[in-house]
Amino acid sequence: MEAINKFNGVVCPLNRANIDTDQIIPKQFLKRIERQGFGQYVFHHWRFDDEGNKREDFIMNQTQYENAEILVAGENFGCGSSREHAPWALLDYGFRVVIAPSFADIFYNNCVKNGILAIRLTEEEVEELMKKAEEPGYRLFVNLKDQDVFDRKGFVAEFDIDPYWKEMLLNGWDEIAVTLNLEDNIKKYEEKIAAGK
Template sequence: MEAINKFNGIVCPLNRVNVDTDQIIPKQFLKRIERQGFGQFLFHHWRFDDDGNKREDFIMNQMQYEQAEILVAGENFGCGSSREHAPWALLDYGFRVIIAPSFADIFYNNCVKNGILAIRLTEAEVSEIMEKAKEPGYRLFINLKDQDITDRKGFAADFDIDPYWKQMLLNGWDEIAVTLNLEDEISSYEKKAESIS
């Protein structure tokens, strides 16, 4: 998993609330067994019409957001099922950071487990970012270590994150990596257990 500390990127404003995991990645695209390749299906029913053509009225299809790496959305983002494919699709598409007033708990945990920094801000702060993100090339600058977000136009906000998830993201660790960091202790325990039996 790629570590994240200081990060800046173009912002894409998705001004919708209660975006569920089936909207993020529709169920018919969940047949892959690897984590890669889901980005092409992200928000499929919103991005494409029935013939597979890009919908001009969907925000992510606008040229100014093609290189966006930060998604800003409305409250209760990631509700619905617990499918881990939703953060896989977001990450594979290119989003490293998602900002919203609130997230579904399981979705939030799936994000941070997969290297996406999910940030909760107030509704007023999210609204301000969405308004500013209408301007082409609008960027946010995020410092995970200091837990703050700024832009070059006077916006500044602090955010909270559980110390455990912060450590995981700063180091680029997933749960397997955490286990491997304890390899010496595990080996010592196993040797001790063998000598007792």
């Protein structure tokens, strides 16, 4: 998993609340067994019509948001099922940071476990970012160590994150890596058990 600390990227504003995991990655695309390759299907029914053509009215299809790496959305983002494919799809598409007033708990945890920084800001702060992101090329800067986000035009907001999740993201650890950090202790324990002590 790639570590994240200081990060900046173009912001895509998705001004919708209660976006569920089936809208993020529809169920018919969940047949892959690896984590890669889901990005092409993210928000599929909103991005494409029935013939597979890009919908001109969907914000992610606008040229100024094609390379966005920060997604700003409405409250209760990631509700619905517990499918881990949703953060896989967002990450594979290119989003490293998702900002919203609130997230579904399982989705939030799945984001962090897969290297996406999910940031909770107030509704007012999110609304301000939505407006600012209408400007082409609007960039937001994220500092995980200091737990703040800011732009070059005066916007600054602080966010909370559990110290455990913060350490995992700063170091690029998933749960397997956390376990492997204890490899010496595990080996000593196994040797002790094998010796009958």
